[in-house]
Amino acid sequence: MSNEQKHTGDTGHGDNHHPPDHPAHLAHHFETPEQQFESGKLGMWVFLATEVLMFGGLFCAYAIYRGNHQDVFLYGYGALDKMWGATNTVVLLASSLTMAWGVRAAQKGQQKLLLTMLFLTFMGGVGFMCIKGVEYKAKWDHNLFPGTMNAFYYEAGQPKYPEKLEHAIEFIDGRNSGGNSGGEVQGGGGHGLLDADVPYDESPAIEHDAQQVGHDGAGHIVSASPVILTASFGAPADMSTIKPPASPADMGVNDAVIDHAGVLTTPSAEHTQVLWRDLSSAEQKKVHLFFGIYFMMTGLHGLHVLIGMILIAWLFWKAKKGAFNKDYFAPVDIGGLYWHLVDLIWIFLFPLLYLIH
Amino acid sequence: MLAILAQAEKTFFLPPGRSTVAASHDGLYQFVLWMSVIWLILIAGVMIYFVIKYRRKSPHDKPVGPTHSTAIELGWTLPPLILVMIIFVWGFRGFMDMNQAPNGATRNQVIVAASKWNWSFTYAGGQNDGTLHVPVNTPISLVLTSSDVIHSFYVPDFRVKKDVVPGRYNKTWFQATEVGEYNLFCAEYCGQQHSTMVTKVVVQSQEDYDAYIRKLDEIIMTMPPVELGKRAYKVYGCKQCHSLDGIAGTGPSWKDVFGKTQTFADGSSRKVDENYVRDSILNPGKDLVAGYDNVMPTFQGQIKEQEITGVIELLKSISANYDGPILDKAPAAPGDEAGADAGDTSGGGNDETGETQLQE
Amino acid sequence: MSVIQDQVKVSGYGGQQGPGETNYINHSKGIMSWLLTLDHKRIGLMYMIAVLTAFLGGGLCAIALRTMLYMRSAPDVAPITTGTQDVYNQLFTLHGAILVFMFIIPAVPAILGNMILPLMLGAKDVAFPRLNLLSWYCYMAGATFFLFVLLSGGLDTGWTFYTPYSTSTSTSVAAATMGAFILGFSSILTGLNFIATIHMLRPAGMGWFRMPLFLWALYATSIIQVLATPVLAITLMLLAAERILHVGIFDPALGGDPVLFQHFFWFYSHPAVYIMILPGMGIISELMATFCRRQVFGYSFIAFSSIAIALLGFLVWGHHMYTSGQSAMTNAIFSLITFSVAIPSAIKIFNWLATMYKGSISLATPMLYALAFIWLFTIGGLTGVFLGALSLDIMAHDTYFVVAHFHYVMVGSMLTSFIGGMYYWWPKMFGKMYNETVAKVAWFLIFFGFNLTFFIQFIAGSQGMPRRYADYLPEFAIYHQISTLGSYVLAIGLFLVLYNWIQSLVSGPKAPQNPWGGNTLEWHTSSPPPHENFIEDPHVTEPYEMRAWDYDESIDGYVYDKAKAIELDKQSQH
Structure with a gap:
């Protein structure tokens, strides 16, 4: 952009003040x-x-x-x-x-x-743009658009496109597990975790609150009114979700899921890859952010x-x-x-x- | 002379402090204020003195003055540097006091739920109100949560302010030192009715506070359902979006809605009955009435069963599409006295909690 | 406009330019000769018209909203309606957005910087004249977007566009962010141009430390414009993506973090505060030197304090977020760095005062503005000390105290330096003098009106009046009444300045080449300057060595004595 001004023979101000000894490409306000x-x-x-x-x-x-x-x-x-x-x-x-x-x-x-x-x-x-186009096409084929059109988009705590979501999970899990994950297992695992009424939604909220809220009197509060805590914090289900990734509540849930998952599947890839069921329910709602x-x-x-x-x-x-x-x-x-x-x-x-x- | 000025200035600039952190805050404020006044007088004084002393006598003047002195430059850098460092440390220590609740504050924890344009306070026992009542001389811990945009919890008399950010829990605390009623503002711009998001903090003696909490408990048990519904309508901020007179707001009006068949955004339809009202409160996105945005937060766990019943009875009482009976008697109020008592409480509570009267 | 001045002939540069010679204004004719001009002076003039129009618009919003607030103070006023609230919210948003993005940021660099920088430097133009013109068109395009916003439902987010409100409101946020994005581009192009110009186009003899302090200030400003504005650009792009696609990066409902937006926004907008004030400080340095008629005191300290402010300014953005819930440690660090910015600012004030010492102080209008600047900036700076202190900021954050503070700095200080600079260079830009009496009356009204409007807001804020309120509790009524009255006085003062300038253009007496006796290079050419800035290469000496200019009653201006200048220059080299 900044080189525009010096390409042409017409000099700076486009008038007759162009010094005669200037080469044609030299703008009038430069010496050399x-x-x-x-x-x-x-x-x-x-x-x-x-x-x-x-x-x-x-x-x-x-x-x-x-x-x-x-x-x-x-x-x-x-x-x-x-x-x-x-x-x-x-x-x-x-x-x-x-x-x-x-x-x-x-x-x-x-x-x-x-x-x-x-x-x-x-x-x-x-070439770059064409390849980029091929890549984008692959995303679009699996409904991995940016924003609300994304297959992973959640609205009010529910997947907005459950069918597309199933499909996208199958696609990514398939790739993440080295391409040989069974559809059956997917279906089973996916369904259970997709269900919004699974208690994972609530348990992290309570524990998390206990941790955040009551560094000294936590026991008292939580035992007194777990319902309220869940209620006001869990309100839109997403509210419990912004927190340090290493919070014990989170880890706890993840472990539970992994254990649970371990029963269902035999690891198919050499190194552990993250599959849909490994994500906490809060994280599942954020995949579209990626x-x-x-x-x-x-x-x-x-x-x-x-x-x-x-x-x-x-x-x-x-x-x-x-x-x-x-x-x-x-x-x-x-x-x-x-x-x-x-x-x-x-x-x-x-x-x-x-x-x- | 200065002492008198300092005294007058105490309430001239700041409202009287009514919390434990006010003294430290106000002390620093006074310090910076007087430091500023002295600097301002000094700078303006020197400036005016020079203007008079060195005013131009003739346009032919060609004055010569000193042009640099590293010693002077470093010399006059020092006093402001020392001053601001003192102020920094002082301010930081004051801030830590404001930030760190003393032990035991969580015993009196209040959950502050902000939404456009309503404050809702939930006490440790699960009681809920639209004004904040606290016992005097007791540290109170606040957990702040927002269901829509950023708000900010601000009580000038307590020198306390904290943003209420959706998606995270901010915490703050205060310990009121004087019985009375103080203003509670939303300090972060939150849209159309930002300036009406004002309520009161009521500081009471421990006995009055206990009585207040007891009354909140009783309300649920003793207030006639329709009245309880009206109270919930205000306390939970339903009134911000749903009118009672048939005019559509951000959400559908409640008038004549009970018994009507609603068409939803996905084309299906359903008759508004008890179950539908309940669903709409606990899971508002499920059956979204056509033509409205999905903006309502859930009240799951926040609202109590009796209050849901109250809202249902309120809806019945203002609906032309419903001609069945309406529960308008207190459920556990065989005696007249209890009923009358509850009525009083609700009346008082409504006045305080509901509308913020800006201009009385 | 007038052609040429006879008196130029008798100046030290006399004889180079006789009657009938042209200047940059009448050099060529026709609208296209303006719209396609590459002359930095003409671009500066076009900026002047555009930016002052924006100032008028933003200022009228201010008057309207102050009037609305006044009306809320009647004892028997009816409860506020949602319609009134909407109007108020839109007014304060447009007031802020227009004046920040379209007036304060471009005013000094784009108008006075474009006009004066190459002249002061002794250059024929800025390094990239086409980019310069492009930046003006960017400005106009951005302004068009804001016009579109006005006509299409307005904007009610506040100029800060805080999420998630800005992602959920139904007003024209996307168009406004596009407008601010393009205006940012205009600002980047100006900054880029100035940096390249100052680096590459200094003539022989113009070393870095012979540059006038205004140029140091513009250089520091340009660094900020170039490094901070792109962060605003990406922030606004993400915000627009959020609005249009619901990507969710800032929206907690979608898993995003709204406080991240505040970090991004203030990473630009705090340095932007210095984009607003640094060039103003540069002007004050020029005015102090010229109207005390002596070398500035502590040249290098003033120059480097500009750079220090520019760099430190990048490290303090978090002080806008003390109450947002960020960690105590973060707050402490930001507070500490914030206080460190106070030091270079104080150095500037002290050096200006020391420049007055043993000077020959003339109270011409530009100097009055410089003195007003010192008063207003001192108050603005000292109240900044309140806000830097953590515990005091908790109380004052988002109240009228903050409103008053930044108006003292961004309006009081910046506006007085801008108007002072306009008066100072007015004879150079247009070759006309103005009516001194009217100018001084206007100055008084502005100074008095400004303090009346905003000082009371410190008290209102300390008492707990939150900002951006369309309505208020009765105990705050008196502050709002006084403030509104003050704003009317201020407005009358500003209109008087406008009248003063227009009258000068229409019937002002011809200006001499150098009416004030300044020695920076723009005074070494005729008023108004010729199209190519200098007919003969200007004689570069110490910028504030004014003793070679002798006063000449017959032209009421100063005449250059080159021989003397050479002699003085030799002395200073020893």
């Missing part, structure tokens, strides 16, 4: 091409800093939710396809390489090579890839007209910086979303 080039670069670096902070906000949200709802993330990420993610990483890295190569070609004035490299970089972007964060992060990144592609297409068009030479290649250099940032962000997104257990 170097000053202009350095300004453009500095501007792009500052802009990249804003981009990093913008994504920083998202990474921060990711970190907080991951910290608070470990199992939700471990569960949800099963829906993502590591192979496609890795492929996309390779595609982007390759396009970064071609971009860097293109910058070098521009610096050396190798017109043909520059065009080739810009074209390849652009195609890298196209997809919200996934789509926000990859969506915003995808938007940046698109902007980068537009930028590269424009560079290609300029290069084709012969705008760049040994003395003037700033836009290619600066556009390259932007493309590298887009690449860099994906380098963080990929392990955070696809790989970390």
